[in-house]
Amino acid sequence: xxxxxxxxxxxxxxxxxxxxxxxxxxxxxxxxxxxxxxxxxxxxxxxxxxxxxxxxxxxxxxxxxxxxxxxxxxxxxxxxxxxxxxxxxxxxxxxxxxxxxxxxxxxxxxxxxxxxxxxxxxxxxxxxxxxxxxxxxxxxxxxxxxxxxxxxxxxxxxxxxxxxxxxxxxxxxxxxxxxxxxxxxxxxxxxxxxxxxxxxxxxxxxxxxxxxxxxxxxxxxxxxxxxxxxxxxxxxxxxxxxxxxxxxxxxxxxxxxxxxxxxxxxxxxxxxxxxxxxxxxxxxxxxxxxxxxxxxxxxxxxxxxxxxxxxxxxxxxxxxxxxxxxx
Numbered sequence: 001x002x003x004x005x006x007x008x009x010x011x012x013x014x015x016x017x018x019x020x021x022x023x024x025x026x027x028x029x030x031x032x033x034x035x036x037x038x039x040x041x042x043x044x045x046x047x048x049x050x051x052x053x054x055x056x057x058x059x060x061x062x063x064x065x066x067x068x069x070x071x072x073x074x075x076x077x078x079x080x081x082x083x084x085x086x087x088x089x090x091x092x093x094x095x096x097x098x099x100x101x102x103x104x105x106x107x108x109x110x111x112x113x114x115x116x117x118x119x120x121x122x123x124x125x126x127x128x129x130x131x132x133x134x135x136x137x138x139x140x141x142x143x144x145x146x147x148x149x150x151x152x153x154x155x156x157x158x159x160x161x162x163x164x165x166x167x168x169x170x171x172x173x174x175x176x177x178x179x180x181x182x183x184x185x186x187x188x189x190x191x192x193x194x195x196x197x198x199x200x201x202x203x204x205x206x207x208x209x210x211x212x213x214x215x216x217x218x219x220x221x222x223x224x225x226x227x228x229x230x231x232x233x234x235x236x237x238x239x240x241x242x243x244x245x246x247x248x249x250x251x252x253x254x255x256x257x258x259x260x261x262x263x264x265x266x267x268x269x270x271x272x273x274x275x276x277x278x279x280x281x282x283x284x285x286x287x288x289x290x291x292x293x294x295x296x297x298x299x300x301x302x303x304x305x306x307x308x309x310x311x312x313x314x315x316x317x318x319x320x321x322x323x324x325x326x327x
Contacts, residue, residue, distance in 0.1 A: 012107035012313060017115075020313045023147070023154050026119035027126070031281055033064065033308035034123070037248065038278025041065040042304050046251055054078055062303030063098065070098040071307040073109050079204075089113065089143060093310045105314045109306065110143075112313070116305040118147030120247060120277070121222040124297035125198055126155040127280050127287045128245065129220035133197035134159045137186075139209045139233070140202035140225060141165035141174040148200045148224065149178060156198065160184065164192045164209070190214045201225050201233040212237025217292040224299045229260045234296065236262040242296035243289075244268075245275045247305075255300045 012020075021029075036042040041064070048059040055078030063070045075091035082088055091109030096102060125133070133156045138145055141163055149161060160182045165171035171185045186192035193199065193214040201209055203225040212235045215221070221242065226233045239262045246252035252259055253273060262268050277297065279285035288295055 007102055009103055010105040010314065012105060014108040014111045017107055017112050017313050020316045021115065021309060023115070023119060023122065023150050025312060026115050026309055027122040027151065027154060029308040029312050030116065030119045030123045030305060032067065033304040034120075034247065034276070034278035035281040036064050036066050036278070037302065037304050038276045038282055038284070039066075044248070044302055044304055046254060047303065054080055060301075060303035060306065062307045064304055064307060067308070067311070068098045069095075069307045069311045070101075071095040071303075071310055073113070073303055073306040075109060075113060087143065093306050095307070095310050095314060105310070107310060107313060112306060112309055113301075114144055114147045116309045117144055117224055117299065117301060118151035119309070120299050120301075120305060121148055121200060121224060121297070122151030122155050123281075124222055124245065124277055124299075125152050125220060127277065128295040128297060129156055129198050130218055130288070130291060132157070133220065135162070135196050136160070136198045136200065137162040137164065137192045137196040138200040138202060139164045139189075139192075140200075141170040142202065142204075144202040144224060145174055146177060148202050148222070152198055152200065152222075153181065158198075162186050162192045162196065164189055166203070198222070203233055204231070205233050206231050208235035209233050211235065212239075212241060215241065215294060217294060219294050220288075221294070221296045222299065223256075223258050223296065226257050227255060227300055229255060229257045231257040232261050234258045234298075236265060236267040238294070238296060239272075240267050242294040243275070244273050245277055245280065245295065245297045246273060247277055247297075247299045248302045249273060249276055251300050251302055252298055256298050258298055 043063040057076040061072040093109040095105040163171040175183045199221045275285045280287045
């Protein structure tokens, strides 16, 4: 049976996603998305996790009621892929017309995921870091690292970037990609944390990547790498010392090992996970309250982020007619 020619689907590549939306626009998309989420006008089921023999696939739908954006992301994490010459993370995002349910666009989601994850850290840094923050330390030199660095630099006058990675080779490779700022590669994790104004953890580590006692007063931390209850990039010391802000309270308490493990250890209570980023956006909860306060933003990733950025991609993308297909 021939498809209805009135249903036309746009296919958008990673290259066109990258060309369509810049970091500052992505940060504004996060402001809108998290604001709607915390205002209760977005519908976001907790993502469905499907485990396979070699990896895991996550299904993440969302509807943003205020802006009328409807869509879903499917993302897979396969740790053995790099040995096959494939990315460890692959994804697609599908958008639908919220009035008809008709699919409108299918776009590559790998870069979009890195963009929106970086943009969430950029928004959190803008709302929580000291205004004079100038030294950024990042743990991890993988696919997420470039957009994390770009996002923090978009909102704060960063003059020095410090990189710590599992291998010095990957850290040095990332260092060569960063322009316009002093870049240093560190092997000593305590030295990398000392004097840092913003710290980002973007690893797949199961254990804390630095000692929380080394964090100085006034530091802001973005934790973006761990996404299961068993993964813990940031130790209980940080969690006890810091003001905790999350993207989604419901999702964080189900998925974020950085918080779940200290909860089970009795180091914090569920009431300590009391602020969503969108509540700060909406003005219903305060952000940083002093120059010496340590702040910690825990991101597990929610589908409102993907849908909000994808809508901006669809609105601004210059599309080849060949990329439009009839269903």
